[in-house]
Amino acid sequence: MQSTIPSNKSALTFCKIDNRADNSDLIKYVAQVLGETNSHKATIMTNEFWKWQHLLLPGGEACVYKSMYENKIAGYYHVPVYPSLINGEAAKFAMIQDVAVNSEIRGQGVFRQLATFANSDLDIMDFDAIYTFPNTKSKHTFIK
Secondary structure (H helix, E strand, O other): OOOOOOOOHHHOEEEEEOOOOOOHHHHHHHHHHHHHOOOOOOOOOOHHHHHHHHOOOOOOEEEEEEEEEOOEEEEEEEEEEEEEEEOOEEEEEEEEOEEEEOHHHOOOOHHHHHHHHHHHHHHOOOOOEEEEOOOOOOHHHHHO
């Protein structure tokens, strides 16, 4: 059965999470969505993989956002941060890497709202560049 987002869009909430906290509910959610979309990462999304992907990065920093509705995770947005160089000068890049939306509510604007929330936060941070490699399912959002 297809669920719908409540007509009151304020029922959706968005937040930046502490990726060092216990995020086992989010890890399970991400693994589930990856499985639904036949992602190559579906079988390896574990607590250890989460640590590697979010905490053991070269720069040790990642921005992670989620959306909630009706006490369920509606979406997830992962942006690792990497130290780099531009013309020999230290620089900081962010890469929009993983995004997911609950299959029950896909196609209802949740991803767009979550991306807007996350990118608003990223815009006020001190990044020299933010980039992504969207897939065919998400590229229309990034193009707009």
